[in-house]
Amino acid sequence: MQFNSATFAVFMLIVLVLFWFFLNHPKRLNARNSFILCVSYLFYGWWDWRFLSLIVISSGVDFAVGLKLGEKEKDRRQRKIWLGLSLLTNLGMLGAFKYFNFFLESADVALQLFGLNAFDLRLQWILPVGISFYTFQTLSYTIDIYRGQLKPVSNPISFFAFVAFFPQLVAGPIERAKLLLPQFENHHKFNEKEVKSGLLLVLWGLFKKIVIADRLALYVNEAYMLPGADISGPIAIAAVVFFTLQLYVDFSAYSEIAIGLARMLGFKLSTNFVRPLLANGFADLWARWHISLTTWFRDYIMLPLRKLPNGKRRRALNVMIVFFITGLWHGASWTFVLWGLVNGGFLLLFEPFVIRPLNQLPNPISRILRTGFTTIFMYGALVLFRAPDLDAAGAMYAGLFNWSGSAMDTNHHLLFTDSEWIFSWFLVIGLLSFEAWQEYRGKLVERFYEGVGLKRWLVAYVLVMVTVLLGSYGVYVLDKQFIYFQF
Structure with missing residues (x-):
């Protein structure tokens, strides 16, 4: 769904009406954030719903890692292991979908220079939209917690909505958790201006x-x-x-x-x-x-x-x-x-x-x-x-x-x-x-x-x-x- 399309104009109008008239209440934060999460997944799934699984996996792993890092504040070894899990998961998915064929093709060229046989292997899949952006956004969350610069969030809905927030999901800006995540945990008063x-x-x-x-x-x-x-x-x-x-x-x-x-x-x-x-x-x-x-x-x-x-x-x-x-x-x-x-x-x-x-x-x-x-x-x-x-x-x-x-x-x-x-x-x-x-x-x-x-x-x-x-x-x-x- 492109920003410069009639489909998105209708989508955004519906989102605005539901958001401000039915969901924006101090006692409905979870409902509001659940709504943002659902419409963000709908927005992303408009391209290819199969790639939603990557966002869900990335969000789920980093939410869990954040909690574990918060529990293991004094155990440096355990903290490194949990951070490593976050890095491996996110960079692993990014590398597989974006760089696997590139590195194989580059290796083929190098092998052929020495007269060696090339790899006969290519992955036939397309690049998931926005993966480079949301990967960096969610990684900043776990890294900041590991560094002691951020406390983990306990509400999974807020965190999942932060990762998938549709205005900036596919092409940024790449937001830091300490700046954007608190906004999902606070009520927003309607401001006409x-x-x-x-x-x-x-x-x-x-x-x-x-x-x-x-x-x-x-x-x-x-x-x-x-x-x-x-x-x-x-x-x-x-x-x-x-x-x-x-x-x-x-x-x-x-x-x-x-x-x-x-x-x-x-x-x-x-x-x-x-x-x-x-x-x-x-x-x-x-x-x-x-x-x-x-x-x-x-x-x-x-x-x-x-x-x-x-x-x-x-x-x-x-x-x-x-x-x-x-x-x-x-x-x-x-x-x-x-x-x-x-x-x-x-x-x-x-x-x-x-x-x-x-x-x-x-x-x-x-x-x-x-x-x-x-x-x-x-x-x-x-x-x-x-x-x-x-x-x-x-x-x-x-x-x-x-x-x-x-x-x-x-x-x-x-x-x-x-x-x-x-x-x-x-x-x-x-x-x-x-x-x-x-x-x-x-x-x-x-x-x-x-x-x-x-x-x-x-x-x-x-x-x-x-x-x-x-x-x-x-x-x-x-x-x-x-x-x-x-x-």
């Missing part, structure tokens, strides 16, 4: 997804299907720029819709993006991009690595390990792994040798140069993220430098008409200008969904009309999947 602001945030997210991200995707998809010889400089530049903005807009739109939906139910989710396209360095970029994931890696992988013997001295190795895992988390492919390693290399080399020297220059020159260099390297690295394989990535990189006469004969008309081409660049320039205004002059979006009065609803009406009109243009249709559903 919060419900309205949540609705407006949902409308804003749908506008970004349907009008901007999916339109740019039309060009990007066609560009990456071209033969390498037909990819000229203009086509490659547009494909690189359009995909970066498509990815950011698509994913940030999902996060904003999720935050808005949760707000309409009285829950607060974490901010996941803070204008990353205006980052002035790679450290700044990763402090702004997919924040719930980057902070997860920081707290549960980087910090433990630093506590190892000589951990601080091995900072470069630790960074590369984290970014290797970051790439692998996004997809079972060497293009994603290489994308992660490239970003780790940029962080280690780009920051000290490019960004810091530029800090010595006066503003705004320093800020413009730092953002400009970050933009070039960030956009370029994302070719690896989008390309289906290394050959396709190489063809796109080669296209950036292909300005020969024969290549230039293959122009953007192969992909877009003049009006579509102009409108797409208009969207790009408009989005970047809007982001810059947000960064330097004020938070327009926050004023929009947190404000009051007729002006706000006029803007909302315009958003809806523009979304409907542009969303129904040509082959452009609703119900397109969000990019991060594949992770």
Whole structure:
């Protein structure tokens, strides 16, 4: 069930009516949470009900492990065993469904290099939607209890609802138990302003997804299907720029819709993006991009690595390990792994040798140069993220430098008409200008969904009309999947 579908609109309307009119009472917390759990399972099962068993297993194991960790506060050996059970269960399911074939195929290549026989084994199953997200969310619960940073919850309904909460179940934000779980154990008073602001945030997210991200995707998809010889400089530049903005807009739109939906139910989710396209360095970029994931890696992988013997001295190795895992988390492919390693290399080399020297220059020159260099390297690295394989990535990189006469004969008309081409660049320039205004002059979006009065609803009406009109243009249709559903 997609957020950008008529089915979900009906689903959410029914949920809101039942939630606020029949179940939201201080003495009905269990009934309310049971309802949230049921509708969350219905939402997830809409794709494939068979994979509900994975969420139930993960939730059940970690709920039990949490209780055992609470009982064994002074028994370090027992605590390690129980934490190991949680890690083995969750990472085992994630690894089997997402990485088993990838590792076998990689082993096949290595064996063939030495003239050895390859494995004749592949698992024919699809990747469960959201498994990378809810696995990390539930793991943070048991790890925090193990560290003594969190007390286990005694109510299984609250915990199961926390793991399966449908607004952020399949693509985040990846919430920490200490922030979200208490909200399932407290009564939420109806707040008309919060419900309205949540609705407006949902409308804003749908506008970004349907009008901007999916339109740019039309060009990007066609560009990456071209033969390498037909990819000229203009086509490659547009494909690189359009995909970066498509990815950011698509994913940030999902996060904003999720935050808005949760707000309409009285829950607060974490901010996941803070204008990353205006980052002035790679450290700044990763402090702004997919924040719930980057902070997860920081707290549960980087910090433990630093506590190892000589951990601080091995900072470069630790960074590369984290970014290797970051790439692998996004997809079972060497293009994603290489994308992660490239970003780790940029962080280690780009920051000290490019960004810091530029800090010595006066503003705004320093800020413009730092953002400009970050933009070039960030956009370029994302070719690896989008390309289906290394050959396709190489063809796109080669296209950036292909300005020969024969290549230039293959122009953007192969992909877009003049009006579509102009409108797409208009969207790009408009989005970047809007982001810059947000960064330097004020938070327009926050004023929009947190404000009051007729002006706000006029803007909302315009958003809806523009979304409907542009969303129904040509082959452009609703119900397109969000990019991060594949992770």
